[in-house]
Amino acid sequence: MNDAIDVLQAIEALCLAYTCFCRLVKMDDTTLPAIQHTFALMFTVSLAMAFAPWVFAMHATPMSLGFASAVLLMQAVTATLWRDGLPHCYRSDKG
Amino acid sequence: MAEPSSSSSGLLYLFVVLLGPVVGPHAFVLFGATLGGATALAKTRPTGRFGDILFLARVIGIALLFTMPAAHFLSGTFIGLPIDFAMPCVAYTIGWKWDQLTEKAWPWILERLGFRKPGQKPEEVTRDGGHE
Numbered sequence: 001m002n003d004a005i006d007v008l009q010a011i012e013a014l015c016l017a018y019t020c021f022c023r024l025v026k027m028d029d030t031t032l033p034a035i036q037h038t039f040a041l042m043f044t045v046s047l048a049m050a051f052a053p054w055v056f057a058m059h060a061t062p063m064s065l066g067f068a069s070a071v072l073l074m075q076a077v078t079a080t081l082w083r084d085g086l087p088h089c090y091r092s093d094k095g
Numbered sequence: 096m097a098e099p100s101s102s103s104s105g106l107l108y109l110f111v112v113l114l115g116p117v118v119g120p121h122a123f124v125l126f127g128a129t130l131g132g133a134t135a136l137a138k139t140r141p142t143g144r145f146g147d148i149l150f151l152a153r154v155i156g157i158a159l160l161f162t163m164p165a166a167h168f169l170s171g172t173f174i175g176l177p178i179d180f181a182m183p184c185v186a187y188t189i190g191w192k193w194d195q196l197t198e199k200a201w202p203w204i205l206e207r208l209g210f211r212k213p214g215q216k217p218e219e220v221t222r223d224g225g226h227e
Contacts, residue, residue: 020133021147024137025142025144025147027136027137027141028138029138029140031137031138036134039137040130040133040134040136040137041130041133047129048126055122
């Protein structure tokens with residue numbers, strides 16, 4: 001049971017890292033720095049979360065699994081805003 | 096024949112035993128390098144997906160390569176920071192700023208070696224090495 005939760009969390013975390021990566025590549029130097037750093041942090045933490053059970057022996061819990069699911073759902077819902085590139089409100093030169 | 100115990104039969108246990116001691120001490124360095132590389136990735140212009148993955152891998156690799164000497168220099172001779180604290184910070188800084196540093200350093204080196212005239216502007220190069 002515990003192994004299944006770990007694997008499920010790893011899959012969710014890798015999906016989350018992939019969504020962050022897809023957004024990071026759409027950014028450039030006109031993006032607000034806070035947005036750049038936030039997505040970079042989320043990408044890194046997601047990768048760490050994916051491998052944490054096997055590398056650090058930090059196992060998944062139902063709460064961590066639920067939290068990862070919620071963030072992944074939020075990423076999926078907001079994906080439409082990123083379809084045409086970086087959202088306008090995230091540009092530092094929006095004027 | 097000894098009966099296999101429940102802990103030794105799990106693949107998960109095997110991974111933790113094998114990867115833990117190897118990756119564990121350097122996990123924060125890898126974390127810092129990845130964070131720096133991802134931040135650098137956000138600052139550069141978009142290219143193909145494969146080029147972006149290569150960019151990230153290159154920056155993380157370079158950060159991992161240069162972290163140890165730079166951290167030893169900082170902790171041993173220059174500032175006197177504890178090495179455990181210096182290494183992740185150095186990895187993050189190298190990952191974040193490596194491209195900007197090389198952007199400034201390479202023209203200077205090429206000028207000194209005589210491959211480029213002084214003051215000549217370098218061609219703009221994208222993440223995957225292609226020219227704009």
